[in-house]
Amino acid sequence: MALNRLFGTRSCPSLFISWIPLIFLLFTLIGVIVVSGADSVSGIGPWILLGASALSAGLALAGKVMSRRGIIMGLFRSGSQILPAVPILVCIAMVATTWMLSGVVPTLISFGLELLSPRLFLVVACVVCSVISVMTGSSWTTVATIGVAFMGIGEVMGYSDAWIAGAIISGAYFGDKVSPLSDTTVVASSTAGVELFEHIRYLTYTTVPAMLISLGVFFCVGMFTHPGMAADSAPMLHALTAKFNITPWTLVIPVITLVMIALRIPTLIVLFSAAMLGAAGIFIFQPELGMEIGSVITSLWTGSALTTGNQELDSLVSTGGILGMLPTIYLVLSAMVFGAVMIGTGMLARITESLTASLRRRTGIVSATVCSGLAMNCCTADQYLSLIITGNMYRSVYRKFGLESRLLSRSMEDSISVTSVLIPWNSCGVTQATVLGVGTLVYLPCCIFNLLTPIMSIIVARLGYKIPRMQSQLT
Numbered sequence: 001m002a003l004n005r006l007f008g009t010r011s012c013p014s015l016f017i018s019w020i021p022l023i024f025l026l027f028t029l030i031g032v033i034v035v036s037g038a039d040s041v042s043g044i045g046p047w048i049l050l051g052a053s054a055l056s057a058g059l060a061l062a063g064k065v066m067s068r069r070g071i072i073m074g075l076f077r078s079g080s081q082i083l084p085a086v087p088i089l090v091c092i093a094m095v096a097t098t099w100m101l102s103g104v105v106p107t108l109i110s111f112g113l114e115l116l117s118p119r120l121f122l123v124v125a126c127v128v129c130s131v132i133s134v135m136t137g138s139s140w141t142t143v144a145t146i147g148v149a150f151m152g153i154g155e156v157m158g159y160s161d162a163w164i165a166g167a168i169i170s171g172a173y174f175g176d177k178v179s180p181l182s183d184t185t186v187v188a189s190s191t192a193g194v195e196l197f198e199h200i201r202y203l204t205y206t207t208v209p210a211m212l213i214s215l216g217v218f219f220c221v222g223m224f225t226h227p228g229m230a231a232d233s234a235p236m237l238h239a240l241t242a243k244f245n246i247t248p249w250t251l252v253i254p255v256i257t258l259v260m261i262a263l264r265i266p267t268l269i270v271l272f273s274a275a276m277l278g279a280a281g282i283f284i285f286q287p288e289l290g291m292e293i294g295s296v297i298t299s300l301w302t303g304s305a306l307t308t309g310n311q312e313l314d315s316l317v318s319t320g321g322i323l324g325m326l327p328t329i330y331l332v333l334s335a336m337v338f339g340a341v342m343i344g345t346g347m348l349a350r351i352t353e354s355l356t357a358s359l360r361r362r363t364g365i366v367s368a369t370v371c372s373g374l375a376m377n378c379c380t381a382d383q384y385l386s387l388i389i390t391g392n393m394y395r396s397v398y399r400k401f402g403l404e405s406r407l408l409s410r411s412m413e414d415s416i417s418v419t420s421v422l423i424p425w426n427s428c429g430v431t432q433a434t435v436l437g438v439g440t441l442v443y444l445p446c447c448i449f450n451l452l453t454p455i456m457s458i459i460v461a462r463l464g465y466k467i468p469r470m471q472s473q474l475t
Contacts (some may be wrong), residue, residue: 008230011188011336012192013059013060013063013345013346013347013350014063014350015350015351016353017063017347018346018347018350018351019060019347019351020056020059021055021056021059021156021338021341021342021347022052022342022351022389024051024052024055025048025049025052025338028048028051028052029045029048029385030047032044032389034353041100041318043061043327043333045331045384045385046330046333046334047334048159049334049335049338049385050334050336050338051133052338053334053337053338053340053341053342055169055190056338056341056342056345056347056377057071057341059344059345060341060345060347069339070345070346071340071344071345072344073343074339074340074341074342074343074344075340075344076344076351076466079117079336080177083336084190084223084334085186085187085190086329086332086333087268087269087326088186088190088196088268088331089183089186089328089405090322090329090331091268091271091272091274091275092181092182092183092186092271092317092323092325093270093300093320093322093324094271094275094278094300094321094322095137095181095274095275095278095323096136096137096141096181096270096281096319096320097275097278097300097303097304097321098274098275098276098277098278098279098281098296099135099136099254099274099278099281100251100284100304100319101251101282101289101290101299101304101319102250102253102278102279102281102282102284102285102286103244103245103246103247103281103286104250104251104253104254104278104281104282105132105135106137106240106243106244106245106246107247107248107250108128108131108132108135108251108252109128109132109161110237110240110241110246114237116205118157118222118378119222119223120219121153121154121157121159121222122154122159122163122164122167122218122219122221122224123167123215123218123219123222125150125154125164125168125171126167126168126170126171126174126214126215127171127215128146128150128168128171129142129147129150129168129170129171129172129175129178129213130171130172130174130175131145131175132172132175132177133171133172133173133174133175133176134175134178134179134181135175135179135181135254135303136179136181136419137176137179137180137181137182137183137185138176138181138182139169139172139173139175139176139421139428140325140428140432141184142168142171142172142175142176143168143169143172143234143350143432143435143436147168147433147435147436148336148436149164149166150168151164151168151204151436151437151438152166153413154322155297158400159225161436161437161438161442161443162231162438162442162443162445162446163218163221163225163446164438165436165438165442165446166218166430166441166443166445166446166447166448167218167303167446168436169421169432169443169447170211170214170218170447170448170449170450172415173418173421173447173449173450174207174211174214174418174449177203177207177310177417177418178200178203178204179200180196180208180261180267180270180271181271182326183265183325183384184383184387184413184417185200185417185462186372187332187384187387187388188387188391188409188413188416188417189409189413190406191388191392191409191412191428192391192395192405192406192409192412193395193405194269194405194406194408194409196267197264197267197270198406198408199409199410199413202406202407202409202410202466203228203413203414205410205460205465205466206414206453206456206457206460207414207453208371208412210449210452210453210456210458211449213448213452214448214449214452217448218448221358222449224457226469236395237255239308239309240308242287242308242309243289243306243308243309244286245286247286248445249285250281250285253274253277253278253281256274256277256465257270257273257274257277259436260273260274262332275300275347278416279296279300281392282296289306291419292306300321300322301321301322301323301325302321302323303318303319303320303323303422304318304319305318306318306323309399317432328384328462329384331384332384332388335384335388335389336386339388339389339390339392342392343392348392348393349396351393352393352394352396352397355368355372355393355396356368356397359397359401360401360459361464362401362403362467363461365394365397365398365403365459366407366411366457366458366461367458367461368394369394369408369411369412369414369415370414370415370454370457370458371396372393372415373386373387373390373411373412373414373415373416373419374416374419374460375413376416376456377416377419377420379424380422383416383420383428385418386416386420387412387413390416391408391409391412394408395408403467404449404467404468407461407467410457411457411461414453414454414456414457415453415454415457418450418453418454419448419450419454421440421447421450422440422444422447422451423440424440424441426441
């Protein structure tokens with residue numbers, strides 16, 4: 001009898017037992033961060049997830065609350081959410097490499113630098129970082145390359161480090177959030193069971209207003225700041241033109257990709273086609289570079305390592321390829337196993353039931369999702385883990401109350417993807433603070449977009465805009 005109270009019944013594990021694997025996961029991650037730093041999460045994260053999976057299975061076996069049928073069901077549910085993301089992540093790595101080598105991203109950087117204006121610097125920096133982040137699908141790459149360049153230019157103009165970093169991060173994370181090339185966007189949509197481009201379209205209802213307000217704030221700051229002379233961007237432009245053939249014709253590749261997206265062609269086909277267009281563009285627009293790198297297939301696997309003569313640009317053109325995407329894929333697959341065990345044993349359902357027992361209305365459900373996402377971001381210090389765990393926790397709740405899965409995926413992105421950079425011990429916060437040379441808590445108040453997006457998610461949910469009323473009790 002005491003054993004039943006401790007472990008629960010075969011069909012419903014106890015709340016105490018259900019929390020143990022999750023607490024183990026969170027405290028182990030925190031311990032790793034304290035001892036080894038936040039950067040170590042991506043490498044050790046898969047092993048911690050697998051360890052938590054083994055603990056969950058062991059507790060379920062000890063309490064006889066696990067069945068073969070349950071585990072198979074958990075694998076099917078978790079796998080159907082996560083596995084579609086793997087080929088998409090591979091294609092993303094291919095697109096990032098080919099679009100760089102074909103001159104698409106270098107052309108955008110060149111045009112962006114030529115648009116610099118002292119009064120409009122913050123607005124331009126935010127917009128340029130947005131565009132580059134959309135095209136590359138990586139906020140980290142954007143911040144570490146053109147973001148570093150903007151930091152130096154902005155300082156010469158007389159802007160404070162906090163405002164420069166805030167504009168850069170706002171733009172980079174906006175682009176990362178709405179880019180079909182972003183791994184976090186893919187993970188969020190696949191975890192919630194939403195088609196990628198449908199997820200991105202639905203994001204615009206909260207993301208675009210937040211970005212417009214952010215640009216308005218940056219514009220006002222620029223108007224009331226007295227910047228000095230603009231820094232000379234000639235060295236970077238010279239390095240770009242010396243290495244790449246900068247021509248507007250390279251933008252035909254993203255234009256064709258956007259047309260395919262508008263036609264609602266399946267995501268995997270769009271991304272694979274974009275990668276092949278980029279590969280063809282290497283020989284059409286950058287024939288000399290094509291001869292230098294040799295085999296395109298090798299570059300797709302290992303990435304590129306080009307020397308432009310400019311240290312800031314070298315890190316941009318040195319892409320990781322498919323090989324560089326493997327750590328993310330390992331983490332996603334390990335999270336799939338953890339999700340499968342937690343679902344199959346009924347532990348995730350038990351935890352979700354306890355957390356959401358009092359939720360009845362749309363605004364409360366979305367607010368709880370946002371708050372849970374922020375809490376997971378703080379506890380796990382990794383946005384991938386936070387997206388996957390939060391998605392698994394709330395998916396059944398949204399289904400129960402007739403709310404669309406795309407509302408869940410949007411709420412997760414609004415609360416997790418963009419706020420990870422605001423947490424000092426999160427891997428994103430640590431990385432961007434180190435790269436830009438500005439403390440996380442220093443730039444936090446100036447990351448207007450990142451601060452507004454979670455609030456906008458709750459406001460739009462309260463207004464009910466573009467949210468179908470599936471049940472009369474939802475308000």
